[in-house]
Amino acid sequence: MAAAGRVRSEDHFLCSICLDVFTDPVAIPCGDTFCKSCISEHWRVNVPYKCPMCKEEFNTKPQLKINTFIKEMVAQFRHEAQHEPNIYSSDQQAAKPGEVPCDICTEPKLKALKSCLMCLTSYCQTHLEPHLTVPALKRHQLIHPVENLEDRMCRKHDKPLEVFCKTDHTCICHHCTYSDHKGHDVTPLKDEHEEQKPKLKKTEAEIKQMIQERRLKIQEIQRSVELSKNAADRETAEGVGVFTALMESVRRGLDQLLEKIQEKQRSTEKQAEDFIKELEQEICELEKRSTEVKQLSGSEDHHHFVQRFTCVKAAPSMKTWTKVSVRPPSYEGTVERAVSELEDKLREDMKKMVVKAGLKRVQxxxxxxxxxxxxxxxxxxxxxxxxxxxxxxxxxxxxxxxxxxxxxxxxxxxxxxxxxxxxxxxxxxxxxxxxxxxxxxxxxxxxxxxxxxxxxxxxxxxxxxxxxxxxxxxxxxxxxxxxxxxxxxxxxxxxxxxxxxxxxxxxxxxxxxxxxxxxxxxxxxxxxxxxxxxxxxxxxxxxxxxx
Structure with a gap:
């Protein structure tokens, strides 16, 4: 009950501009209260003078006097808060490297739960509470926490990037549609997000297909290498069987035969290894892209989605593997040529033994x-x-x-x-x-x-x-x-x-x-x-x- 009471008290002492506990609270004629520095800065950049909460306008700039009663209440609240345990400590954790921290927290900064595209601020659970309870703040657009929220603002007009220019393929603010992008084909970011999101499934399917094709090509190449090795083994065994039946003087001929066969096989395996390595590299790249596509599919961040969609959609520049294959070398005639280098009589005898062996095996x-x-x-x-x-x-x-x-x-x-x-x-x-x-x-x-x-x-x-x-x-x-x-x-x-x-x-x-x-x-x-x-x-x- 004490914890709940504290949450209600904190709601009463939060400035709706900085979303933190009041510092030098001042009340303006409409009755709303703000930090003196917050409302002064707000009126410095916004004319006419208007209440940020109820939007009531004032003909002249109101005089700002510190509300001593509220100031004393805030001081008491701060004192009590310092001596109470953090009611959210069991649910919240400090932001880890790579996680978005809360912009309002002092050290240690807690992990942000949401980012506000209107406030350009990220909030932990505690500091997010006003956006969930205050009527004016509940209209703000919350997204999953992201860093560099200033990138979501138009650098020229200092307004949120809420429009997509189809002519220039870029995100712009509403003011840009009347200046640099006047007459261009524009659409709200949300509408562009809804239009492009279904296309992402096709891109994901195409990437999966490319991965599958390359895996099948690896299997094809590996099978070709296996067949080549079997052929090399059969040819080697036949060569050994022929040459071992001859005199020792022809041993050098046998060694030369084996070297030729093994050289062809090494060449075939090297070619296959190169192809497989290249295919595996492409699969790795495609899997990275597939992961990015899956992440992008669940994104609620229209700006990030639209910015990344064109890059993800574009097919990666890769080799077409359809006609690439490893053609195992032909060993036919290897033994014959080796035998032909022997003496006349041995050459004729050897040839008869070799040329008939292969055919007789299959007959x-x-x-x-x-x-x-x-x-x-x-x-x-x-x-x-x-x-x-x-x-x-x-x-x-x-x-x-x-x-x-x-x-x-x-x-x-x-x-x-x-x-x-x-x-x-x-x-x-x-x-x-x-x-x-x-x-x-x-x-x-x-x-x-x-x-x-x-x-x-x-x-x-x-x-x-x-x-x-x-x-x-x-x-x-x-x-x-x-x-x-x-x-x-x-x-x-x-x-x-x-x-x-x-x-x-x-x-x-x-x-x-x-x-x-x-x-x-x-x-x-x-x-x-x-x-x-x-x-x-x-x-x-x-x-x-x-x-």
Whole structure:
């Protein structure tokens, strides 16, 4: 009860201008009381003479005489207050570094609970009380405590910044709208805050999306490095197995081979580390921006919100990572080249051992394939056993089933694969144009579609009887010896690997690595048009000859 009585007494002895206990209290003709220095300063800068509380105007400046009765009451109040415990000490704490202190408190300054945009002052719980109880002060605008409240005032007119100029993208006072910003597109800060706040959610979503894209890119790069390392390990083991079977005189050749493989791997890992480091830096920056966006979303401070919104909204200048990838090096031929430097007889023996090893490893995953007539383009002719396909001159009247190709002369294999490894061989002898490989089951079969991994195709092709290419995101010209008669296709679903072999010479033609299938895969065949008979030979699925 004593504490409550003291709060009521303190309300009676607070000057409504400085919000502190009266010093030299004076009463003006309307009956309101203020500190003598406070009302004198108020009238010095405000003409005509008006009461700050009730707004009554006086024709002449009133004489100010100290009210001795109130002065004595204030002195008694101060004396009692010094001997009473601080009733708010259990609830309030001194302002810590980084926190906004109360502008009214003497040392130690308590932590401010609110800042007043009208008074340009921050208040602790005790000194905030008048703003919660005095009718005139209750109309003031309170916000979460902020520092540097003078920045909320117009330096030219010494008025609060309550308007936003959309023309110049800056906060101004009402007087500015009649001077420097006359004729500009202006709006109250509160209205601009309400207009811009919903846009912040879009910015936050965009930042989260950018973070997610970069995390996925890191996973993609790490997977590429892992695949590269596995390839390096396999190639190293094969090299060791070949060279350890030879005489000690070729040991130096083996060491050189291993160094080349490891150098390529180190180069790949270094490139990946650089990309990952850059991506992590961008993620860190985006996470900082995301935190700022979240903080700004809950801001009730219109001035701070509007000032920071343009900076937060603007997309950070960062690299576009869509087409950035780590392409693991090709080790094919490394062992062959090392062996070729040996003596003639050893060179020939070594080559036979190496070139067959890779192909024989994958041939053990042979699958028995047949072509699916329900997917075949109407001009294609399939053999009765489903093993051959060639282009005919006449377009057959076939049911337009959902699975049928109707734009290109393609056909799928009957069997689909969503895991594991599989291998098949196709005879291309006598053809001038063809495309072979695998494709996602979900590819577009009814319209124009470029055969690239992005569109769900992993294929190689021959055109004009001489130009071999891999259909990557951009065409890759392949070095293939003339007379290619049979192509082997190997897929490792989990490793994301699609490899093509020249079966006759046991040579790897090309590999797609780091693939992301995310769907069933189907063997893909395109015999192309027969071009007047020059390309009439069929594509033939053949059994594997392991001899």
């Amino acid at each position: 053990q995953y042979e699958v028995d394939l047949t072509l699916d007539p329900d997917t075949a383009y109407p001009t294609l002719i399939l053999s009765d056993d489903g093993k051959q396909v060639h282009h005919g001159d006449e377009k057959k009247n076939l049911p337009d089933k959902p699975q049928r190709f109707t734009f290109y002369c393609n056909v799928f294999g009957m069997q689909s694969f969503s895991s594991g490894r599989f291998y098949f061989e196709v005879q291309v002898k006598g053809k001038t144009d063809w495309t072979l490989g695998v494709a996602r089951e979900s590819i577009n079969r009814k319209g124009e579609n470029t055969a690239t991994p992005q569109n769900g195709y992993w294929t190689i092709r021959l055109s004009n009887g001489k130009k071999y290419e891999a259909s990557a995101d951009f065409s890759v010209r392949l070095s293939v010896k003339s007379g290619l008669q049979k192509v082997g296709v190997f897929v490792d679903y989990e490793e994301g690997l699609v490899s093509f072999y020249d079966v006759g010479s046991s040579v790897l033609i090309y590999s797609f690595i780091g693939c992301c299938f995310n769907d069933k895969l189907l063997p893909f065949f395109c015999p192309w048009p027969n071009y007047g008979g020059t390309n009439s030979a069929p594509l033939i699925i053949t059994p594997v000859d392991t001899e």
